[in-house]
Structures are given as structure tokens and as C-alpha cells.
Amino acid sequence: MTTPPPLSSISLAIPEQLQALPHVLDLINTFLMPKTIDAAVYNDLHRVVGAYGEFRLWTVGAMDGAAARGRLDLLRWLRTNRTEGCSTEAFTGAAANDHLNTLMWLCFFYPYLFDLERDLTTAARHGQARIVDFLKGDVLIAGEVEPAMEAAAANGYVDVVEILLTEPFVQNLTRPLLAAVRNGQIAVVQFLCDKSLQRLYWMDSDQAFNVALEEGYTNIAAVMIRKCHLNSVKLALESAASRGYTDIVMMILDRYMLDEYEFAPALEKAALNGDCDMIELVLENCALPIDTPAEREHIFSTTVEACLGAAVKANRVDVVQLIVKKLGPDDYELANAVKESIENEQEEMAKFLLGLLPQVVPSFFSRLPMPDGYIQNTINNAFYFA
Incomplete structure (x- = not known):
């Protein structure tokens, strides 16, 4: 057979009058037929693969999809029986979905596609603490861990932020703090503020306080005001008054003696x-x-x-x-x-x-x-x- 069989759903869906026109059926079939067989492969649609596998393209998408689903058995089969390999999407898919064994397998067989900062950040963004804990052992410089901390903070994953804080390279908490503030993640903000008291981390509390006011997160502003310099508080009073934040205005007037x-x-x-x-x-x-x-x-x-x-x-x-x-x-x-x-x-x-x-x-x-x-x-x- 040189052409794939037509999709059976087409003859069931179109009116009987059009079924008498073969070229119409062929056009619809061509339009609806997927360009690749990848989705059928990683979704275990064996009959579809058997019927259309030799007529559709096999690409890296098959292995990428299998990795995102944690299908280590399918990854092994594809590596043995196919030559397409995978792309960087396989690593990010495994990291985002907490498939640790799959990620370890990919790192062993396709090390040239591994990117520590990218995959660590992906895992942190999705709150995958196991993956983060596994990958952070390879961190050599602060620049590799800072984007991951920022992603975890922005999405409210305190446990992931705590794991990343154990790295000795981390000194400046401003970026994760601002990410948490902009996204209203008060639990992360409180955690970072508490940690900054236990160890000599540096953070721009004044900027975080002003961002909280601009974004309307008065509950976060109430946390940050305790770490701000007096000059920033004076400016913040004007900002809070102009926005009608009565609770922040009251807090400032209660805590500070202003002329x-x-x-x-x-x-x-x-x-x-x-x-x-x-x-x-x-x-x-x-x-x-x-x-x-x-x-x-x-x-x-x-x-x-x-x-x-x-x-x-x-x-x-x-x-x-x-x-x-x-x-x-x-x-x-x-x-x-x-x-x-x-x-x-x-x-x-x-x-x-x-x-x-x-x-x-x-x-x-x-x-x-x-x-x-x-x-x-x-x-x-x-x-x-x-």
C-alpha cells in the first residue's frame, strides 16, 4: 500500500450526498490526517500506529511526549528501534511532571541536551521538589540557581525555595522576593524575610515594599514595612494615601513619628x-x-x-x-x-x-x-x- 487508509470517521461525519464525490473525501482526509505519528506513539494507540506508522513522520516528538508522561519503557523501545532521538523538550517535560527516573535516564543517554539552569528552573516553576533536590547538586554558580528560586517564589512553592536556599552560592534574595511580591505570594515573602534574619542574606526590602503597594498587596506591604528604612516609609505614606490604602497609612502613622x-x-x-x-x-x-x-x-x-x-x-x-x-x-x-x-x-x-x-x-x-x-x-x- 502506497497511501494511508482513509480516516473512518470521515465517512460517518459527512452527508451521504458528498460521499459520492471521492475527491472531496480525499481532500478532507488529507486535511485532517496528522503530519506525524508521534501522538499515537506516546498515547499507546497501537492500532493507529500499525495502520498509519509507515505513512506518517516519526520525529523527536514521540520521545518528548513519552518523557513528559514518564514512560521510561517507551523511551527505551524508541531508543532501540528508532533513530529520531529526543529534543530538549524531553528534559523539560520530565522535570515539569516529576518524573525523576526518566530525567536521570535522559541525562545518561543524551547528556549533550541537558541544561542545568533550564531544567532546574522548569522543575522549580512547577513545584517539583524531588527534581530540584536532585539537580541542585550540580550547581556551581549562583547564576544557575537564581532563576529557579525566582520561578519557585513567583508560584508560591516555599518548600522548593527552601531547598534552593541551602546552596552556599545564594546571597541575594531580591529577585525571588520581588517575584513573590508581584504574584501575591505572602507565604514566600514571610519565609524569605524570616530567613534573612537567620543568615546574612541581602534583599532590597524597600523596593519590595513599594512594589507591594503598586500591585495592591497591602498584606504583603504590612510584612515588608518592618524591614524598610525610614526614608522609604515616608515615601510609602504618600503612595498609600494616594491609593486609598487606609490600613497601610494607619500602620505607618502608628509605627513612626512623622513631622x-x-x-x-x-x-x-x-x-x-x-x-x-x-x-x-x-x-x-x-x-x-x-x-x-x-x-x-x-x-x-x-x-x-x-x-x-x-x-x-x-x-x-x-x-x-x-x-x-x-x-x-x-x-x-x-x-x-x-x-x-x-x-x-x-x-x-x-x-x-x-x-x-x-x-x-x-x-x-x-x-x-x-x-x-x-x-x-x-x-x-x-x-x-x-
Whole structure:
């Protein structure tokens, strides 16, 4: 026979009208016929191999598929009866699926296809601790084990990370730490942090903390904050406030004594986002009231204006009261808030703000007593001419 038999499923699937057209059947048969016999070989489809084996290509895919399935018996048969051999896929397939005996056999007969870093990383990525433990004995430099640690950390395999940490070449844990953080693997993060205390490993805790905030993993950020430098924490407060992470903001304010210039950026970010709840949270938990207006620099004045503007826009009288108590706005900042409340037609807010002016500049109002109904008349005139 010079041509393979047609697929029996074709005659069963197509309408009877088309079965009278032989060339149509041939075209469909040619289109559906696999190019290689490999899948039939490693899936033990003996009748298919018997019927089509001499008409289809035999490639390295047969041995690769057998290795991925741990079919050591089939690998031996193929090596004895065929000449196609295997590819690197056989090694990665065996490593990924925990077929240790198969991998050892491949390393013995096809050593030129073995790649330690590739196969170790593949096993680590799939959490195959037995394979990792077997392969790590051949590690000679840190560069061979670091990608594997990164892969294991990213997928949450603490046991594999622990096996790889026994290598004396491993000193820097930054890459696996960042991989774990980016993928939300808090168990790995906690494990690496604990290990760094037991041995002189180095890790960039500040970068990991910032990545956790960027990715929204506040539970991991809560773990990393304990290992961060103070400067990173100050920057993180601004980032957490801008993203609305109240738990992280509370943790920072509870653990660290920050002055006004250190939490001012967080206030400004919250104000720009219109997040009055965050403004309130920061102000309620900051240690002391801000210095008097005369002692403040211009850069902090912009923060006060932003906070007042956000509170006025949201019509949050309670937040305005807190801002006045904690930040002590001057008459210029208060006047701008009054102007904004009038433009927004917020009569009650404008009345409240005007009532604060005698507290802000008492010396001026003590020399110029206000007649009864002065504030209400001012409000009425402002809304009349607005």
C-alpha cells in the first residue's frame, strides 16, 4: 500500500450526498490526517500506529511526549528501534511532571541536551521538589540557581525555595522576593524575610515594599514595612494615601513619628484625589498640631490650600474643622476656601468659614468689631452678586 487508509470517521461525519464525490473525501482526509505519528506513539494507540506508522513522520516528538508522561519503557523501545532521538523538550517535560527516573535516564543517554539552569528552573516553576533536590547538586554558580528560586517564589512553592536556599552560592534574595511580591505570594515573602534574619542574606526590602503597594498587596506591604528604612516609609505614606490604602497609612502613622513635612505629601495626594476620608484619617492620627502659620514654609501652604479645597468641594464641614484644628490655615487660605464655597453655592459652608476668620486673625477683628448679623449679610451679598 502506497497511501494511508482513509480516516473512518470521515465517512460517518459527512452527508451521504458528498460521499459520492471521492475527491472531496480525499481532500478532507488529507486535511485532517496528522503530519506525524508521534501522538499515537506516546498515547499507546497501537492500532493507529500499525495502520498509519509507515505513512506518517516519526520525529523527536514521540520521545518528548513519552518523557513528559514518564514512560521510561517507551523511551527505551524508541531508543532501540528508532533513530529520531529526543529534543530538549524531553528534559523539560520530565522535570515539569516529576518524573525523576526518566530525567536521570535522559541525562545518561543524551547528556549533550541537558541544561542545568533550564531544567532546574522548569522543575522549580512547577513545584517539583524531588527534581530540584536532585539537580541542585550540580550547581556551581549562583547564576544557575537564581532563576529557579525566582520561578519557585513567583508560584508560591516555599518548600522548593527552601531547598534552593541551602546552596552556599545564594546571597541575594531580591529577585525571588520581588517575584513573590508581584504574584501575591505572602507565604514566600514571610519565609524569605524570616530567613534573612537567620543568615546574612541581602534583599532590597524597600523596593519590595513599594512594589507591594503598586500591585495592591497591602498584606504583603504590612510584612515588608518592618524591614524598610525610614526614608522609604515616608515615601510609602504618600503612595498609600494616594491609593486609598487606609490600613497601610494607619500602620505607618502608628509605627513612626512623622513631622508635618513628612506627611504633607500624603495629605496633598489625598486632597488631589478628593479623598476627604483619607485627609481625616491622616490628620486625626498625626502626632501634633502644625506650627503657627508664620513659621510654615510656602510648600506646606499649598498642602493646606489643597486640603481645604477638597473638603469644601465635598461639602465636608467636619473635615474643614479638623483642618483648622490641625493645620491652622491663615487668612489667605481661608479666604480662598470662602471664595470657592461661594462659587459652588455652598451657603452653609461659606457661613461656617467666615465664622472662622475671627479665630484666625483675632487682632484684626478685635480692632474692628462686627455688628450683629455681619456674617449673614456678607453671605447674602456674596450670593446676590455671584
